[in-house]
Amino acid sequence: MTKRPGRTPVRVLLTTSSISVEPIVACTRNSFGESTVSLGTKAPNEQSNVFPTSEVGSTLKPVILILPNVEAKPGSGRRTARHGGKFNAIGLMPPGDYAISDMIRSPYLRELTLGVAQACDEAGATLSLINGTDSSRASTIRKALVDGFILGHSADIELVSSAKRRRLPFVILESDAGADVNSIRIDGKGGALLAVEHLAALGHRRFVILSIRRTAGPPIVHMPFTAGRMITAGFQFDRQRLDGFAEGLAKVGLSIDNVPIIETTPGDPSAGAVVFDRAPEATAILTMSDWQAITVLNEAVRRGICIPERVSVVGFDGTSESARTVPPLTTIAQDIVGKGKLAAAMVLANDRPRQIVMPVKLLVRGSTAPPRS
Template sequence: MADASGQRATIAAIARAAKVSPATVSKVWNGRSDVSEATRQRVEALLREHDYRARATRAPASAGVIDVVFPELDCDWEGEHIRGIEAVGRAAGVRTVVSSLERGGAAQRQLVSRLRAGRTDGVILAGVTGAGPLVAVLRRMGVPVVGLEPARSAAPDLPAVDAANWAGARIATRHLLGLGHRRIAVITGVDQLLCSRARLDGFFAAHDEFGVSPDPGLIERGDFDFPSGVAAGGRLLDRPDPPTAVFACSDHMALGVYEAARRRRVPIPGRLSVVGFDDLPAARWAAPPLTTVLQPLRAMGRLAAETILALAGAGPAPGRSRLDTELVVRSSTASR
């Protein structure tokens, strides 16, 4: 947007066009959450239409930094991704800076402020951090962005890396059905993530192939963490007609089912078979060792970092990359 003299538009001019205050435009520009969705969309459209840019410009030279943003940092899942990202960074002479948005809007504002003041070659947004206004803010700043295990509401044109979640869940459920189980429970993950829906769909697809109707009462929601696995596992095992097998959509939830079973003296796999998803190191150390779907977490991190560096070098924008999963059979499953 330029005025009659050809000068570049200001936040005030954008505000007048959107019929909002300059403070509201500033909130949208900085990715603040305290703006209504209708107002955000109207302001975003004007910012895009008139190619608004802040006065500061980003230096074209490599910054030597990859930023990685997680919703929170509390489990091995993030650690495996970070190891893959750091391996690529070390080879390229690039540092990795890890942040989380556990403190909500304040953490996001601090992140955006730091990126404006400093430099980065790009940002990897993991999980739900790849949804909402943060992507638009980073793109306006000219920062390359890649999603890692993206949210269901992530921008469709966002380059992203994920795993073959549907196929992994399907093969895990087929394994249990092949062992003769017919009352198979599933504990789903975080609703906002694409992988959660894909894993539940894979569970249903396997049942369809075997001509078995899953019991809706055996579908429990979890949050991909240990406590939600304990709670969901307890509800399932306390039913008058408990399942003979559980497919938990993460290893942490599967280990939560282990704990729920231990408290009720339900032997695994004697009375309950359990399958997880991820193949974290703890899956091998569990008693009994956990049958699970290997999700190539480190490889996903490596690919996300390679994609960021390619984008930072003005390479072609990739689409969505999906890495294969596979079933690792251990001792937590047995024939019915």
């Protein structure tokens, strides 16, 4: 769409939605100490059986963004005294084939976007979301009316090259793209190792891994002996987490080659069903995102499976939703909002390139316990 002369960009209101499922299941113990499952009904306005009713509303947070969508022209736009940019805007592109709506649906991307938006608010700048599903996204990088970019990954060399050619500041998230490029990532391998060590210390030895599929499509099931090949594929941060899982399993005498790995898009509601159907003997589920873990909790509810009495689940990211699930999700936590703020600050400052590794920590909550004997 071509911008008319003198026209102000439209303010767009984007809202989120919670995970919606049917019955509410409560796991309790009877007088014999056995776990029992009781079904209830949800209130008409309740959207999730994993989140308590009182918490559902607090997860629906609107984000107001200004989305310019016209080609950049030399000398156009207004300058800001804060950072001297022409357009007073930052472009944010998610990792993989994510649409703009996914950036609002995904708990991780929503909090990351919030952090970037807060930094933009403080700097008096605006935020442009770039659609990751657009096949011409490299062209969008070349034309976007922004003063810098935050890229969700470095796997697409064309994207990085396009950003470099514009000679604008940019930051790559969850990848190390070299000493001449700004990057921020977490210690993904260390976090994955913590997750396995926690479950192994509880006594678990039968694992299944939920890995992230970076292209649209149904779950892909990699049964034992194919896992080693997966560690060499995918995005850099996916490989790091798989490598951490592999190291943790090796410490207790297990091989990741003997562990089923199921690739799913993070919010795929069928992920939990595939896990329970294809790896019914597993007592511990390792995931690569809280969003994946929440789909597992939802499926457990539908099947009347008690968590953690029947199976333990560990998430990854430490999103705010992970503290509100029933039971609260044990997860590998990172400062997602802080990461977004830092990325935006690095773009706005336009200083010499830095490579930052942010720490993670294990948050032990109610979704993990020793396996049943």
